[in-house]
Structure formats: C-alpha cells, structure tokens
Amino acid sequence: MKRAIFWFRRDLRLSDNPALLAAIANSDEIVPVFILDEKLIKQTGSKRLAYLGQSLRALDHSLENKLHVMVGDQVEVLKELLQRYGADEVHISEEFEPYGKKRDLRVEGAGIKLIRTGSPYAVAPGRVRKPSDGTPYKVYTPFYNAWVVHGWRDPVSAPKSIKAVTPNAGDRNFPEWPLPEGTTITPAGEKAAHERWTWFKKNGLDFYDEQRNNAGVDGTSKLSAHLKWGEIHPRTLLADLNKTKAQIVFQKEIAWREFYADVLFHNPHTDNDYYAPKFKEMRYEKPGKAFKAWCEGKTGYPFVDAAMRQLLKEGWMHNRTRMVVASFLVKDLHIEWQHGADFFMEHLVDFDVASNAHGWQWTAGCGTDASPYYRVFNPIEQGKRFDENGDYIRKYIPELGHLRAPDIHEPWTVLDSYLNDYPERIVDHAVERIESLARLEEIKSRKPDLPQNA
C-alpha cells in the first residue's frame, strides 16, 4: 500500500488540478491535508479568514470528509503525517510569491520530498521571456503577446475517484472564523466558482469590454477570490474563451494577473517596496486623520467613500474604484502606496500579493507602466463617467440616498446634501492634484548628488 500526501495550499479544487492527479497516479491512497499557519492567520483579516473557512469545508465535502486540517508548523505537520502513513512524497502545485517560495524551500531543506506539478497560473512565472536575450519583460503588452505565443495546456478533468485515508478525529481542525457582523462575502468553494463562471459566460462575458468599468453594474467576473484560492484555475477559464473583442479583453485581464506574478517573481522585494526606486525619495505625508477618513470611507468624495465602504462590507472592490481610491490616497492625500496596500491586504477576500502590490504601484506611478506623470484620477469625473446614475454611490452611502446624479457626485454644490451627517471634503482635489504634480517634479528634476570636492 503506497501512500502520498497531497498538500493543498492555493489550489482548493479537484478539477483541473494536475498535481492532485500526479499524487493519485503515484500512490494507492492519498493523504489530503491543509495546514493552517498561525503566523499567517494573525496577519489575515477576518473576512478572508471566513472565506477560507468556508472554502475548506467545501473542499472537505468534495473529498467525502477526508481532508486533514492541521494547525502548526508545516515541517512538523508533514513529517508527522509522512511517518504515520508510511509515505515519502508530498505533492504540491508550485508557488512563486515570496512567502510560498520560502516556505517550500524550508520544507525541502528539512528533508521532505516535494513533487511540484503545475502552478496557480496558465503559464508559470519565469517562463515567458524575451527571445532576444532571455530576460523578463517589463512592459505588459509585449509580455501579453509573448504569453499568448507561449500558450498553455488544456484543462484536465477531475479524478474519477479518490482513495483517501480517513483522518483521525484530532486532525479535523476546521477553524471557526465567523464573518464580522454586517458583512457579506461571495460564496466560497469550487462549486460556487464554477457556478459563477457559468453565470458570467452567459450574462457578462460578451459585454465585458463595455460593462467592466461600470461600477454600479455586476459586469465583471467576480472570480478573483476563487482564483486566489485556486477554486478554479485560469486555464479552465481560458479554454472557454473565443476570439471576439469582449472575450479577448477578458483574456487580457487574466494575463495581467500572470504578468504581475511574473514581475514579482523576478523582483521579490516589490511586494512591499518600490519597483521604481526614485519614488522612495518623494515627499509623503505620514498617515493620520486623513488616512483614517480614507479607511472609513469618510473623505467627503462620494465615489471614493462608496468604494471604501464596499471594501469594508464585502471584502471586495470593483476594479475601477480600486484605482480611484488608490489614486486618491497617493495623489490627493500624498500617502505612500504601502499603507493603502496593507489596508487592502487586511480587507480583501481576494488579496493576492502580486496583483495588489503592482496594482498599487501602477496607480502610484512607481510600477511597471511608464505612466505619464500627469495621470491623476479626478474622483468626481471618474464617478460621473463610471457611475453615471449614482447607483453605486447610493448603494453604499445611504446618507446621500436623497440625491440624484449628477448632484450626488458633488454634494457640496447642493444645499441640503449634508443633512444626514455625510462628511465635508477633507481636501480640495484641484489643489492636491497640483501639489502632487509638484512633488513628482521634485524627484524628476533631482540630479544625482555630485561629489563635494571634485
């Protein structure tokens, strides 16, 4: 009787899971396990934990109650299981971001044999490189073209049957992570992921290019949390796409996720540090009252506040408004992007270190994009363009429920806007935009220091 461990991490699914198939092919019986890292849990916000708890339950259900859920150090847990079940191999899908990479190297360093099959990406980070010299791409569009040429495998089916050992009662440490009161998150699990994908293919995908920017409409796939936890694989999505304009736009969004994973893979320090180092020199404000107002959705700018309240309530924010609130924090409040990225890390159910850090850096102007320095989002104009009727604002800011568009985007222009305690603007965007451009000018024109006594 040969047994092999299958270690679930960010691949909480049975279908299109090559690593799981490898584990089954190489054994008579598998030992499916998820390990809760207490250090990591302490850094994880309650909404994401609640989601993970639900996802583990869903996975366990698919595995007919055979999932081991262990708490503790990965090396100790795996060693114990290997010994108990007489196994000598641990099957995984490979991970590439700093935490996962380091964790797996430590496990291997302790003498545990890891067998890597596949990854959370259609094309693993590090694979797409410039043909001319083998170095990685730093610009999205050429990366995308090369990524398409590189191509990806077809999906694989779920295993026909899974023979798994029956866990001891003590190895079923399913966490009790309640959802905070007043919050609602997207349903977790592989089944929910496929249901959403089916719904989106029918109702959203062919309008994606038109609808995805409309904050008040359910026009995006909302698969981000499912992708983050690997409840569905991007390869599964790509296999369903055709070459129409709308579907190619969607494919390009999947490619963005892969591009940022690749950029972080080659620049691991950029999870929390500047990709373009000269932005470190810029003058910033320390987070204080204004930062608190931003966090709570009380800046006085309705589109910004609606978005922040959506994040607090749902653990998710529309992509368009992620850019708007990020631009507001960095360019209107002059606060470093890392403070915003950390707040997103705490609250996002779909938090992905590569997409988050580089999404923020793109908006801050210090990321991979050679963005024009004058690109500063106008929170009022963005609202008028991408929430034309004000539906998004009214949904999350009841204090402004009595206003209609376009007034709702500029409540300070309407006499009775502040009856319900909605805050006044904490800054004047027109003033802060100019301030932001001035601060950028300072680091742009700064010459390298000349030797003093040359």
Add this chain to the structure above:
DNA sequence: TTTTGAGTTGTTCGA
C-alpha cells in the same frame, strides 16, 4: 550598436 516606435485604465483647456 543604433534607431525607432510605443507605452491599460487620465485630465484639462480651448476651439
């Protein structure tokens, strides 16, 4: 090696 064209997501101003 040198040159050339291009770069997710914007805003403002003036015609």
Add this chain to the structure above:
DNA sequence: GTCGAACAACTCAAA
C-alpha cells in the same frame, strides 16, 4: 456638449 491637442520626457522592445 464634443473633440483634439497638450501635458514632458523616459524606458523598453524590437528591428
């Protein structure tokens, strides 16, 4: 209200 130009200059990719 709509539209095109200007915003200034740099890095990257590819020929």
